[in-house]
Amino acid sequence: MARATISDVAAAAGVSQATVSRALRGSANVSPATRAKVEQAAEALNFTLSKSASTLASGRTMRVLLLVSGPLNTWFNASVLQGVYDVLAPEGYDTIPAFVTNREQLDRFFRDLPRDRNADAIIITSFEFDTALHDQLSALGMPVVGLNSPSTAGFDASIGIDNAAAITSGVQLLRSLGHRRIAFVHDYIPHDMVYGTSTRVAAFRTAAAQAGYGDDDIVMIGADHHDTTPAMLDATAAGIVARLLSCEQHPTGIMGETDEFTAAVYKKLRRQHLAAPRDFSIMGFDDAPVSRTLDLTTLHQNPVALGNAAARKVLALLRGEAPERTHELVPATLVLRETTGRAPNGR
Amino acid sequence: MARATISDVAAAAGVSQATVSRALRGSANVSPATRAKVEQAAEALNFTLSKSASTLASGRTMRVLLLVSGPLNTWFNASVLQGVYDVLAPEGYDTIPAFVTNREQLDRFFRDLPRDRNADAIIITSFEFDTALHDQLSALGMPVVGLNSPSTAGFDASIGIDNAAAITSGVQLLRSLGHRRIAFVHDYIPHDMVYGTSTRVAAFRTAAAQAGYGDDDIVMIGADHHDTTPAMLDATAAGIVARLLSCEQHPTGIMGETDEFTAAVYKKLRRQHLAAPRDFSIMGFDDAPVSRTLDLTTLHQNPVALGNAAARKVLALLRGEAPERTHELVPATLVLRETTGRAPNGR
DNA sequence: TTGTAGGCGTTATCAA
């Protein structure tokens, strides 16, 4: 038997198609009796509304795009997806993941997007837009919400963690523990794209200065390219540790841009038979699973919650309401674990 | 300006709507000249086909469902999603993730699914179907492909790793290293659902027997409930280690059902100042990131590749072709790292 | 290779 259509249900229930549509969507202005009749008929015919037909007729696609930077199978991105999904699914929206890993893909994505009215809104994670992108963005005609983007420019709403405040608390911790010289180790920073985490580098500089560290007391060491494989990350970490330890007076307090990156550095340090917090203190950022595994002190953020919040803002925007808070900044809090402690004597 | 429709393009290009449709979909039987004209007109009008309208008219949704067990933000599930996405996206298909964590949700998912013709195919990851589900499944009328499912029953095609062979190689390793007594530690096994990884438990029993281990030489220790949070996993691991070490002659060779679970156990063991491979050997399963972090010997599988393969089978099925291999079993190979070695003396 | 025209299954507007 062919699938039932709305008119089959209408016939079975003895009402019009319009009434079936109203009843099944839980719309107001349907008498309880009628609604019950319709629901029964639909049930009997094993009928549900076709999403495609609804979409076409209403102009609403019931889909929201989630654009993340980098692969989907990272802790952060997957968690954001989970968070977005959790609030969107009950509302009947599909979450459609998409990702870009470099500028070229990003441009292509936006070039194709406006021509493609196949989503009602878009959530953009972890990177910023320059003017060019900004223009295309506004041409989209759909709500755009940012998640952990370096700035709020171009977004109808946004949610993100307060990187600067978090980094400051981390620096303060190291200072409290007596570390005279501190370092920040970070991943490659591409010139053509601004990532959410990139702001942490600048934040460290600022925080360190404010905490009283002189220029000679802070060292910044970055990777010179993106590390896509574990083996490459490993090599990069080795290089960074080499530079770290060959400073004439090496820093004893180390902060990393992300837990993953920090973990790689930490492992290399241990391979030199240096131990934390005996010989140095090290802390990551994110509170990703790897930080638990290694008992790494870190700065906690909750990407699932961020995803939830972003999705809620999308929902509000879609309803034509203003989100409770348009641009929201949530704290990332210090999680003390085993890799930080009093600075070694004599340093 | 309102969005252009296909008839605007037709008018601009001086052809019929049908020709525009054919040209834009890359269909055959369109002269290069006409195609060029159409493409130009579409470009000028910033036009692309509406997915919803196409779907409605053609009956094809260009969407495939990916049903995973457990949250999306696990290494395995996120990687499968990535893998599926990678091959489906270029073909114009959206990947729509969905997940269920228990039997009730699973039932609900399938109860709603047939009434909801909003996907062309479905990929089901990591669990099996009993007869009841099987029936609903075939009523779906769309291709169903399995990924790491315990059996191939009910699937039009499937891909998975050979758990039994992998477990066997692990057991052989422990035997070669001289471990007289071996243990298998595993997560909770619910009674109402069969997971892909559950088969590893039985596989261990079989492999151990075949390798010559007597009943007294193998110990199986499982969790008695699912551990959803890190803290709970931690507690469970503590209980397991307690049982492990309180055996009158405790096993020195340990295999775990998954890397994550194994890592939790390993950490607890270390907290007792036991070291691998000095005091015991331990190996995980999956080659998840945590196994690298801890230098854990493990059995490698590649969920991204599994996702790729599953998606390719979907594509073939959707084209009405038979996949190159309908039911495929790929090996999971032993990765030697630092946590396995010769059994301690005198054991 | 291209055009014609009916239909895909809803939603939304307007009356009743």
Added chain:
DNA sequence: TTGATAACGCCTACAA
């Protein structure tokens, strides 16, 4: 509260 009916934007025989 309910019913007619005209969109919604494209696909696909079928015909030319």
